[in-house]
Amino acid sequence: MNDILFRHNRPDRAATFEEYRAEGGFQALQKALADLSPDAVQQTVIDSGLRGRGGAGFPTGKKWSFVPRNLPGPRYLICNCDEMEPGTYKDRVLLERNPYLLVEGMALACYALGVERAFIFIRRGYELAALNLKGAIAQTHKAGFLGSAICGSGFNLELDVHQSAGRYICGEETALMNALEGIRANPRSKPPFPAVKGLWGQPTVVNNVETLSNIPAIVAHGPAWFKALAATPEGAGTKLFCVSGHVQSPLCLELPIGTTLGEIIDTHCNGMRTGSTFKACIPGGASTPYFTKDHWTVPLDFDPVAKAGSRLGTGGIVVFDQSTCMVAATLNLVRFFARESCGWCTPCREGLPFVQHTLERIESGRGDLADIDILREHVHKLNYAFCALAPGAMGPVEGLLRLFEDEVREHITGGKCPVKG
């Protein structure tokens, strides 16, 4: 398989500017500035079929095409490296191994979008990644691939790194913009969408680290090459899967998008830990409904995963073995989301703690059979919250009720956890 994102990786440290350059780094940017118009770069990304890797899988080129070209004032690009979703650590790995790929990807995106100032919003605590990134920006500046009149063209670009003050909601793109502006980080209403009215009221594109890091290879090799990397006919490119939990070898790997769950666990993670058998997993970060052994052969690409009842999300896979109580696992996730609710809207602020307390009762053997319907009702009602945090929080609850209702019932009828005793 052709690695794109991990191509320049060293086993124990980040690639240097010289190494990245010697391995073809910044050639895509040089090619674009010399031979391609901004519209041609955007069209290349549209044709590549690249879909956003931040969770929702929105087509990247299409998102760029929503930015109006005729509004006065600046446009902005923001790279989202908030990455606070439990079970997801791919953006950290990318930046710890090779920050130059993101810098070049952002430069190409900014050229396509007509952006001259862009930001990287990075999770507080990702200190090594932030340090690498700041160093990479300085080196790239020195080499003339950032700053004024880049490579002798008329294109100018400055990149700024902003370290988050730290809340999960800051990863939501409009809350992120509030945080960057220094005001309370609650989501904004949409429409207007950021592409039209974003940071400081100006057109703004928000893209994930992994999304932007794919751009140099797409521009260098073309859309057909990128599409052919996928394991599914409808897919495009590779995907970073970060696996944790009860597998033999938890790790972050780059594989063709559409690789099956079974192959990831059996071949790449060396199977389950000794004594463990697979019970379930979260396939795409904490806000995605569970997969079970029935989903072993589902290609992990956006549409097949959605068809199978979950979401590819971030590709953060958390694996559970037979010793896991699924009520307790779900409670653990809901507790996180309830704590991270920004409190802006009532369904989420009040609903998530209520769901948490209901699960706590069931888990400790004090539940009532009526709680099952109450939970189901909340899965439905929390879809009407102000932003996607609350519906996402209910992803594992929906999966619990659909796939493990018997286990929930046994907690209630037996008055104790049937798994832990």
Ligand SMILES: Cc1cc2nc3c(=O)[nH]c(=O)nc-3n(C[C@H](O)[C@H](O)[C@H](O)COP(=O)(O)O)c2cc1C
């Ligand atoms: C509560 C919440 C947290 C989010 N956290 C992140 C995050 O940490 N990183 C990210 O890229 N996207 C996150 N998103 C999605 C962003 O709002 C946005 O869709 C994404 O950054 C777009 O990038 P993409 O098009 O490249 O996927 C989050 C969304 C929600 C609702």
Ligand code: SF4
């Ligand atoms: S759904 Fe939750 S996180 Fe989103 S605005 Fe409402 S309170 Fe805030």
